[in-house]
């Protein structure tokens with residue numbers, strides 16, 4: 001965009017001034033696109049409710065040679081293929097926020113299909129207590145399929161199907177790779193053990209809230225991050241819950257999540273470079289209602305996440321590719 005503006009300005013000035021005077025007004029565009037420090041792709045921005053446009057929660061974070069996945073909801077592998085068909089077998093690090101099914105129901109396909117497509121090492125999974133039992137259960141559930149494929153020797157390796165679970169029990173760094181680190185922090189999601197994650201690469205950072213109600217952990221771990229991905233129950237989502245469940249059930253569900261106002265308060269305390277909402281039903285009217293409610297509490301830069309929206313953190317700026 002900036003390059004386009006410069007070109008336009010250059011053409012305009014060239015029609016008025018001689019070229020020798022104009023050249024300095026239009027800096028040349030960089031020859032090679034600069035690699036971002038961190039690249040975040042929202043694979044799934046949706047809720048437990050199946051949708052034509054929103055897959056279940058899944059967020060891809062790419063940083064240099066590291067490719068990390070946070071949650072693996074419905075449709076995760078399809079969205080991965082949309083980003084890059086070669087990605088699936090490369091995904092071998094999965095960080096799970098909590099064990100509600102809309103965050104993990106895509107794991108069997110990621111785990112089994114990634115192995116079939118060529119992953120030669122285990123899918124390493126970090127997640128709250130119960131993650132080890134879930135992965136062991138999947139192994140039992142898919143024992144027949146694993147047995148058939150092993151008998152055929154396709155794939156030829158056994159390591160790709162081996163379990164590798166690290167149970168996250170408390171706040172702290174759970175993963176390190178050169179200058180990249182992932183920190184888990186406990187959030188508040190009723191009685192469900194649940195974590196958010198913060199990813200740091202050099203001086204840059206991204207926070208993923210996971211599912212949470214209002215908690216001081218967001219301000220503590222999200223202070224000044226470049227990008228904060230924050231869950232929210234938008235006003236239309238809250239209205240849907242109130243319509244679809246008893247008053248008591250609806251209260252229980254909505255108490256698990258941030259209202260737009262609570263999310264706005266959390267963002268005002270965090271002051272991220274860019275805030276991105278996810279885990280909510282999107283659409284023109286829904287987004288307008290969500291932003292209007294948030295704007296009463298928070299004035300910073302923000303986006304409503306969409307499936308396949310890519311966010312690039314560069315040394316000096318954050319760029320959003322909104323997909324459409």
Ligand SMILES: [Zn+2]
Pocket residue numbers: 098100189211
């Ligand atoms: Zn949840």
